[in-house]
Amino acid sequence: MIIKEYVQQQKELLKEEIAKLERVPSFIIMQVNDDAASCAYVKGKIKDANEVGINVELKKFPIDISEEELLKEIDIVKHNPNIDGLIVQMPLPKHINEERIKLAVDPSQDIDGFHPMSKLLPCTPKGIIDYLKSENVNFVGKNAVVIGRSNIVGKPMAKLLLREHCNVTVLHSRTTREDMAFYIKHADIIVIAIGKTEFLNESFEYKPSAVIVDVGINRTEEGLKGDAKRGLPVALQTPVPGGVGLLTRLTLLKNLMDAYHNKMGK
Ligand code: GUN
DSSP states (O other): OOHHHHHHHHHHHHHHHHHTOSSOOEEEEEEOOOOHHHHHHHHHHHHHHHHHTOEEEEEEOOTTOOHHHHHHHHHHHHTOTTOOEEEEOSOOOTTSOHHHHHHHSOGGGOTTOOSTTOSSOOHHHHHHHHHHHHTTOOOTTOEEEEEOOOTTTHHHHHHHHHHTTOEEEEEOTTSOHHHHHHHHHTOSEEEEOSOOTTOBSTTSOOOTTOEEEEOOOEEETTEEEOSBOTTOSSSEEOOSSSSHHHHHHHHHHHHHHHHHHHHHTO
């Protein structure tokens, strides 16, 4: 099933489940940066929540809010028993230490899955694994290549693929072109998240049975483009737009439901 349809179907199921709950699940989004990308992400998250019947409150703060003030706001949310989840939209302004903020979020409210003690998994990698499973992709003993080593995608993706029993290789900006070509040629699953328009193209060889998951969102003059060129000769390739971004947003809702149920002791 294409990702758009899969996400729609999953959202319908969530909506039915939420309608039967004794309390409406709620989360808060804290936004400090007012840049276009952050606003677009936040708008999408609010729209999704409204669609399935989840309560969401956006708290926007001025760009010069101090780290101490933001930490105080996070602490208030921590002690509010009616709030199941908290997202602090990244990136934060330079004068605020992102790692300190991530650690301040209560692990039980951390629906981004950023806290080391969080019971929940980061949304993008988890969304990818769930979707590939729905497509009956085999993981056991398969060669998975993760291109990119970010904290939000590359590193947690490698960890989750390992958990599914893949042979995992992580490639990055210091990998030589020759090695890149070698690993890609032998890959069964490729996840790319490097922010380089159409880095994967016809200049590489692929297994015809390979799966390419494209996490790239590159704004170009011709519109949004992925890290992989469309229509590569593989068995399954996720589109951009209308691909992994939708999976990330869906997983945020699922994480919130898990946080809600953990809190309600079910
Ligand atoms: N900025 C870009 N992606 C994300 C995300 O998944 N969560 C948060 N909190 N900020 C982001």
